[in-house]
Amino acid sequence: MAEKWDGVVFLKNRIEAIDQQWVENVRKTIFFRVGAFDLPHMEPRLRQAYMDTYCITMMGFWNVSIIMQGVLLETLVKEIIFAKEKKDFRKPFGEAIDRCEEKDYLTDVEIKFLRQFKDKIRNPYQHVDVKKIVGERKVRAWPIPLENGKIGESLLKGIEKVLKGEAGPGELTSYKNMRGVGDVIKGTIDEQLALPLFCLVERFVRGLSTKYFKVT
Numbered sequence: 001m002a003e004k005w006d007g008v009v010f011l012k013n014r015i016e017a018i019d020q021q022w023v024e025n026v027r028k029t030i031f032f033r034v035g036a037f038d039l040p041h042m043e044p045r046l047r048q049a050y051m052d053t054y055c056i057t058m059m060g061f062w063n064v065s066i067i068m069q070g071v072l073l074e075t076l077v078k079e080i081i082f083a084k085e086k087k088d089f090r091k092p093f094g095e096a097i098d099r100c101e102e103k104d105y106l107t108d109v110e111i112k113f114l115r116q117f118k119d120k121i122r123n124p125y126q127h128v129d130v131k132k133i134v135g136e137r138k139v140r141a142w143p144i145p146l147e148n149g150k151i152g153e154s155l156l157k158g159i160e161k162v163l164k165g166e167a168g169p170g171e172l173t174s175y176k177n178m179r180g181v182g183d184v185i186k187g188t189i190d191e192q193l194a195l196p197l198f199c200l201v202e203r204f205v206r207g208l209s210t211k212y213f214k215v216t
Contacts, residue, residue: 021060040210060191070122138172
């Protein structure tokens with residue numbers, strides 16, 4: 001007889017996993033230990049975007065972290081425009097970057113960083129372009145035959161054979177061959193990318209906030 005699903009136990013285990021992930025991420029990022037919340041002056045909406053991104057990243061929600069990093073940078077750019085023009089800029093992120101370039105609000109190096117992030121990271125993640133994110137990467141996969149009326153049992157047996165090394169060498173498979181494989185590959189990319197990327201974005205946001213926002 002199948003064990004009854006316990007939502008309370010599941011939630012408790014999930015919270016514990018998040019706590020452990022938070023501790024591990026803080027250990028990996030020294031600068032957070034010496035003043036994660038000792039931030040330069042930021043307008044409220046930028047500070048809120050920063051804190052949202054920080055917390056999501058520390059909890060290990062890698063896909064959301066990368067999406068929020070794009071939101072954070074877009075908020076930063078639009079707050080810089082507001083600081084210069086005293087009115088909200090309501091157009092898309094790309095046009096906000098263009099505005100900062102045309103008006104010399106940002107340096108060439110800052111513009112380059114923002115454009116590269118927008119084109120290579122922000123847009124694919126914002127639009128769930130899994131094919132672009134995973135590219136031609138491949139993973140090794142093993143076909144598992146399914147018996148009618150015994151799908152769950154077949155899967156368990158198949159997975160057990162793979163883990164024991166009894167299912168043969170498998171074969172390299174890509175997103176092109178199987179759509180679901182793309183999501184598996186993307187999950188690994190997200191995990192490897194999110195935290196180091198946030199360290200770069202965080203440093204960039206701190207630097208520009210110190211440079212462009214003044215307490216009045």
